[in-house]
Amino acid sequence: MSEWLERLDRKAELRAKAGLTRRLRHRSPGEGVVDLAGNDYLGLATHPDVVAAAQAALTAYGLGATGSRLVRGSTDAHAALEERLAGWLGAETALVYSSGYLANLGAVRALTRPRTLLVSDAHNHASLIDGCRISGAEVVVTPHADVAAVEAALAAAPGRPAVVVTESIFSVDGDLAPLADLHAAARRHGALLLVDDAHALGVTGPAGAGGVAAAGLAGEPDVVVTATLSKSLGAAGGFVAGPAPLARHLVDTGRTFIFDTAPPPAVAAGALAALEVARASDGRRAELTDRADTLVRRLRAAGLEVSTPAGAVVSVTAPGPETAVAWAADCRDRGVAVGCFRPPSTPDSRARLRLTVNVGVPRADFDRALDVIVECAP
The missing domain is CATH 3.40.640.10 (Type I PLP-dependent aspartate aminotransferase-like (Major domain))
Known part of the structure; x- marks a missing residue:
């Protein structure tokens, strides 16, 4: 193997040891996952x-x-x-x-x-x-x-x-x-x-x-x-x-x-x-605010450290990068997609789950997803 490829492999090994490996996850239409990771806050991508x-x-x-x-x-x-x-x-x-x-x-x-x-x-x-x-x-x-x-x-x-x-x-x-x-x-x-x-x-x-x-x-x-x-x-x-x-x-x-x-x-x-x-979507914005408030209240009641959102983005502190990856994977295995932010993507070296509110997700599915996040918490 060429020297430059060996160097990239060594860097990948170090990232893996630090819990910083990233993987592409491909989705298909109708996959049935509750989306608390994407940025389609008002649910307009499929309007x-x-x-x-x-x-x-x-x-x-x-x-x-x-x-x-x-x-x-x-x-x-x-x-x-x-x-x-x-x-x-x-x-x-x-x-x-x-x-x-x-x-x-x-x-x-x-x-x-x-x-x-x-x-x-x-x-x-x-x-x-x-x-x-x-x-x-x-x-x-x-x-x-x-x-x-x-x-x-x-x-x-x-x-x-x-x-x-x-x-x-x-x-x-x-x-x-x-x-x-x-x-x-x-x-x-x-x-x-x-x-x-x-x-x-x-x-x-x-x-x-x-x-x-x-x-x-x-x-x-x-x-x-x-x-x-x-x-x-x-x-x-x-x-x-x-x-x-x-x-x-x-x-x-x-x-x-x-x-x-x-x-x-x-x-x-x-x-x-x-x-x-x-x-013309004041109603969607009101629903988004209500869901964000509900998310914060329920996760804090479970003892999790949660940010105070001004919009649709909410972060939940994880003990470390590997724990954050495992937490996100456990949620996905139970049908809930959540974001996982780790250094160097975070500005303060803290690992997080990054949750987003999408009002296009049925409310019952949203509420169930919050239960899954709490139940999968480390």
Whole structure:
């Protein structure tokens, strides 16, 4: 065997000993598993209106976009989605990408210029962390949700361009960032605020417009919003929303936009249909909140350490990586799919089960799944 392959095998052995091996699990239609692991919070991936819109676009345009957005990839479906996203969020423009990951890389890079300081929350998603790294800018990582630390980092760099980078609802523990206070701190120092709203879009805010809108920051000229279309909208892709000059800059210079194939038109059309359903889904959001509250109450009553969710994401602390893997496997063996987060995916070296609320799951199945999680607990 070649030396480089032997080296990869050794690394795999070390990961296995540490309980950090990852495995792909393939699912099939109608597998009968109760889903408390996916991100389809409002149950829209299979909504009849969403599926019908995607099918119609598939017939009209074919399977793929056939090119980048600047070549042949932009369609009427993409334009309509961007217009409606901007209106929903109260932003001047929105620009759709093939993934939320690429949207975050592009947004961070676009907001970075010589001498820029990036002030990044310690619990930020990997896409924001990677965006900060590849930007070449100086990065200060502040303790989680610590506004005073953000203020101190900005005050220590007077006169420098700066961007405060955060999620709204954090992807690991599901807690909410103090967005209004972060924005106030950023504005006092002439900094921008970049918010990844992926886990709040569709779940919080007026008509589900997200955490930025809920904080009263929609349309502010010094706020940029990114999000995926793959969470509450049940689709795929991502976007950057903000002032029109930013969109123009991204179209002209953004490598993750220019050189990437556009999302398939059928996905864009399905996402647009999901957006329309989500805007009118206050009842689904109320049900989601009730289920999240029920989940926390029942698991805490069983003596488990559970986060306090601001949306659909709830984390349950596990004693260690191997225990978390075994716990998740036991749940799956009993027909319940749960997420399993281990280092290095977690920001604080703690292993967790990551549970998500999907209101498309029948309530009786949801309640049974909570029993299974408690019964399988280590």
